[in-house]
Amino acid sequence: MTWLEQTMVGFDTETTGVSTATDRIVTAAVITRTGIGADAAVGVRTWLINPGVEIPERATEVHGITTEQARAEGAEPAVALEEIAGILADALRAGFPVVAFNAAYDISILEAELSRHGLPSLASRLDTDDIRPVVDPLVLDRHLDKWRKGKRKLIDMCATYGVVVDGDNLHAADADVLATLDVVHAMARAYPAMGEVALNDLHDQQVSAHRVWAESFRAWLTSQGKTDDLPSIAWPVQT
Numbered sequence: 001m002t003w004l005e006q007t008m009v010g011f012d013t014e015t016t017g018v019s020t021a022t023d024r025i026v027t028a029a030v031i032t033r034t035g036i037g038a039d040a041a042v043g044v045r046t047w048l049i050n051p052g053v054e055i056p057e058r059a060t061e062v063h064g065i066t067t068e069q070a071r072a073e074g075a076e077p078a079v080a081l082e083e084i085a086g087i088l089a090d091a092l093r094a095g096f097p098v099v100a101f102n103a104a105y106d107i108s109i110l111e112a113e114l115s116r117h118g119l120p121s122l123a124s125r126l127d128t129d130d131i132r133p134v135v136d137p138l139v140l141d142r143h144l145d146k147w148r149k150g151k152r153k154l155i156d157m158c159a160t161y162g163v164v165v166d167g168d169n170l171h172a173a174d175a176d177v178l179a180t181l182d183v184v185h186a187m188a189r190a191y192p193a194m195g196e197v198a199l200n201d202l203h204d205q206q207v208s209a210h211r212v213w214a215e216s217f218r219a220w221l222t223s224q225g226k227t228d229d230l231p232s233i234a235w236p237v238q239t
Contacts (some may be wrong), residue, residue, distance in 0.1 A: 002195035004188050008135070009091040010177035011084075011100045013109060014063035015165050020108035020238055024051030024063050028080070029173035030087050032096075033181055045087065046174050050074030062171050077217040078117040085114055089125035092132065094095040097199055100236075101180040103136040104210070123237070133199035134236045136206060137183045143209035144191050154179055161186035210235035214239050 010031040017023035032043040048070065055067045088098055088110075100106045111121050123131050141152060141160075150156060154176060158165050163182045170176055188194040197205070214233040221230055232238040 003097065003199050004185060005036055007032060007091075007094075007096045008098050008099050008143060008181060008184070009088065010181045011088060011098050011106055012180065013060075013104075013106045013172050014065070014171065015109060016051055018104060018105075018212055019023055021033050022112075023109065024053055024077070024115040025081070025109060025113055026055060026059070026074075027063060027071055027173045028083060028084055029177045031177045031181065032091070032173065036185060044174060045083075047080040047084065048074045049077050049080045053078060061114040061127075064172075074156060077113065080120060081110070081113050081117055082119055084110065085119065085122050085125065088122060092126055095199070096131070097133045097135045098131075099135045099137075099177075099181055099184055101136065101157075101176065101183070102138050103134050103236045104232070104234075104238050107131060107134070107236050111237060131236055133203040134206070135199075135202065136210075136236065137180060137187055138208050139206045139213075139235065140187060140194070142213050143206075144187070145216045146213075154183070157183050161190060207235055235239055 006111040010029070010033065012029050013025045015023045015025050026049055028047045028049070030045045034041045048065065050070045051074075054168075055065060055070060060066050069138050093096060098107075107122065111123070137157060138152060141157060155165070155170055157163075158179055159184055163179060163186050165179045165182075166175070170179065194202070211233045214231045214235075218230045218233070221227070
């Protein structure tokens with residue numbers, strides 16, 4: 001039995017913007033899935049959070065949550081963030097992988113939010129020196145099919161790997177998590193060696209793969225005179 005047939009914990013956030021340092025989490029989903037296919041056991045937790053700031057119209061257009069709705073229905077950030085971090089920490093301590101598309105964004109913004117509200121970081125809750133094991137299909141896809149042209153958003157990856165989704169529902173955190181978990185399994189069918197690699201080794205391979213991609217992309221951006229907002233070479237937490 002490979003790790004693909006065991007428990008995976010999917011994680012996604014929808015936020016007020018794209019900055020992991022200054023933006024806030026508006027919705028989050030953690031989905032625990034054990035097994036493959038119709039017989040898989042699935043547990044779903046979702047949160048609507050009052051971020052304490054105005055939600056820009058552009059962000060609302062993406063995830064559908066308005067400032068008014070978040071204020072009226074959202075949980076207090078410290079309560080929700082503690083629940084989210086606790087669930088993820090329990091999973092990681094048990095050796096279950098946290099699966100997230102563009103994991104460096106979601107984990108980094110979670111760490112920033114925990115710090116903002118005076119809560120222990122996810123990293124500090126673990127028995128290791130870093131947050132692991134994490135599985136990120138975006139990092140893996142850039143490494144395994146680096147020359148493929150076109151975009152690599154979640155919806156594009158679903159099309160590439162034959163995962164059927166309701167496109168109207170993507171950008172809801174729970175729908176994105178389910179699609180991400182399905183993409184991981186579809187990628188493993190295309191690249192069977194994925195499932196044969198131990199999770200900690202796969203994590204280390206992703207650290208290296210992301211660094212190679214980020215260094216190359218940073219060099220290209222710099223050559224184009226674009227020196228603002230260069231991608232961090234660190235993964236799965238941006239520095």
